[in-house]
Amino acid sequence: xAGVSQTPSNKVTEKGKYVELRCDPISGHxxxxxxxxxxxxxxxxxxxxxxxxxxxxxxLPNDRFFAVRPEGSxxxxxxxxxxxxxxxxxxCASSQQGxxxxxxxxxxxxxxxx
Amino acid sequence: GESVxxxxxxxxxQEGDNSIINCAYSNSASDYFIWYKQESGKGPQFIxxxxxNMDKRQGQRVTVLLNKTVKHLSLQxxxxxxxxxxxxxCAEKSxxxxxxxxxxxxxxxxxx
Numbered sequence: 001x002a003g004v005s006q007t008p009s010n011k012v013t014e015k016g017k018y019v020e021l022r023c024d025p026i027s028g029h030x031x032x033x034x035x036x037x038x039x040x041x042x043x044x045x046x047x048x049x050x051x052x053x054x055x056x057x058x059x060l061p062n063d064r065f066f067a068v069r070p071e072g073s074x075x076x077x078x079x080x081x082x083x084x085x086x087x088x089x090x091x092c093a094s095s096q097q098g099x100x101x102x103x104x105x106x107x108x109x110x111x112x113x114x
Numbered sequence: 115g116e117s118v119x120x121x122x123x124x125x126x127x128q129e130g131d132n133s134i135i136n137c138a139y140s141n142s143a144s145d146y147f148i149w150y151k152q153e154s155g156k157g158p159q160f161i162x163x164x165x166x167n168m169d170k171r172q173g174q175r176v177t178v179l180l181n182k183t184v185k186h187l188s189l190q191x192x193x194x195x196x197x198x199x200x201x202x203x204c205a206e207k208s209x210x211x212x213x214x215x216x217x218x219x220x221x222x223x224x225x226x
Contacts, residue, residue, distance in 0.1 A: 004157070028173070033213070040122055042203050042216030043158065056213055091157055100146050100165070103214060105157030 002026065003035060004106035006092050009013045012112045013082055021109045025094030032075050033103060034067055035091040043091055062071040124202060124221040133191040135220045137204035142185060144206040148214070149178060149189045151200045158203060161189070164211075193221075199224045 005024040013019050015047050031050055035043035047060040049069045057067070064082075069075040079086055089110050093103035127133045139147070145166040150158035164171045164178045164187075171178050177190040187204050201221050205214040 003205075031212070035216075040219075042205075042218050045213050045215065048213050050212075056211065070129075081117075089138045093157075102148050102163050103130045104160065105150075107155070 006106035023092030029094035137187040145209040146207040
């Protein structure tokens with residue numbers, strides 16, 4: 001079956017611009033996660049949705065980062081006034097129940113801020 | 115997990131040998147653990163999981179061992195193949211929170 005889909009796969013933007021990253025989870029998965037991965041490091045938690053609501057956004061680094069999941073399926077991660085330090089791979093994952101179920105990851109969006 | 119920068123620990127093994135990748139976790143309240151494999155340019159891929167009420171679980175060519183006393187997790191890969199070359203991450207979930215924390219990863223290099 002279809003896995004987690006993330007678009008675009010690559011995004012290059014200039015410092016100060018606004019970007020949106022999209023995630024299509026596995027159909028029927030109620031939990032959706034965003035992680036960020038820098039080169040040579042493990043994924044770092046950003047935010048977790050259960051259904052439409054953000055159940056835990058404690059990993060968002062500052063108020064330039066925001067994510068939505070209005071219909072409980074597709075999610076968009078939004079970054080305002082991008083900075084060079086935002087350059088990373090942004091990974092999305094979904095799981096069936098959220099509690100005690102493995103995360104299934106997409107291939108990520110590689111964001112480069114010039 | 116803690117960041118260790120750009121220099122991932124690397125394990126080099128000969129094709130056909132067994133591999134053991136280790137992970138130390140930090141939270142004694144963690145109740146669920148997963149091993150992921152990540153190839154270049156791809157997202158982490160689920161390999162095997164284990165819950166805290168178990169100390170061993172086997173899959174196809176892989177075994178995960180959990181030692182809660184010393185907060186240690188290991189992944190054993192039998193008859194390692196070139197296709198096993200990747201970065202391997204352990205991830206832990208606290209029983210208090212529904213999010214996973216990842217270790218910094220180990221790069222497995224399989225020599226043909």
